[in-house]
Amino acid sequence: MKHIGERIKSLRLEHGMTLKELGDAIEFNYSNLSKIERGNRKPAIEVLESLSTFFNIDISYFFNGQKRLSNTGNPEHNQLINISEEMRRNNISLEELLEMIKKLDQIKNASKSN
Structure with a gap:
C-alpha cells in the first residue's frame, strides 16, 4: 500500500512537474515536499488541502488512493x-x-x- 508521500509523487509526475514547480504552485517549500514524498515527514492537513485543490481531486485520495474529482457537479x-x-x-x-x-x-x- 502506498503512503501519502508516494501518492503525492505519483500525482506530481503524472502532471510532469518538478518538486520546485509543485512547491511554488501550492506555496510550500519544495525541500519539505521532498521529505514528505520520501516518507521522512508527515504532511499537515493544509498541505493536503492545497494539493487536492491544485490537482482537483478529493482529499481522501491521499488516504485511500481513489482519485475522485473534487467538484460540486456544477x-x-x-x-x-x-x-x-x-x-x-x-x-x-x-x-x-x-x-x-x-x-x-x-x-x-x-x-x-x-
Whole structure:
C-alpha cells in the first residue's frame, strides 16, 4: 500500500512537474515536499488541502488512493476553481483580472459601435 508521500509523487509526475514547480504552485517549500514524498515527514492537513485543490481531486485520495474529482457537479463552479488556480499560478490578482475585464468590455463596446 502506498503512503501519502508516494501518492503525492505519483500525482506530481503524472502532471510532469518538478518538486520546485509543485512547491511554488501550492506555496510550500519544495525541500519539505521532498521529505514528505520520501516518507521522512508527515504532511499537515493544509498541505493536503492545497494539493487536492491544485490537482482537483478529493482529499481522501491521499488516504485511500481513489482519485475522485473534487467538484460540486456544477460546471460553472468547477470552471471558476480552474480559473482561480490559473490566476494563482500566474500571479494575477483579482484587481488585475477586474482591470482586464474592463478593457475587454471597452473593446467589445468599441467594436459594436463600428
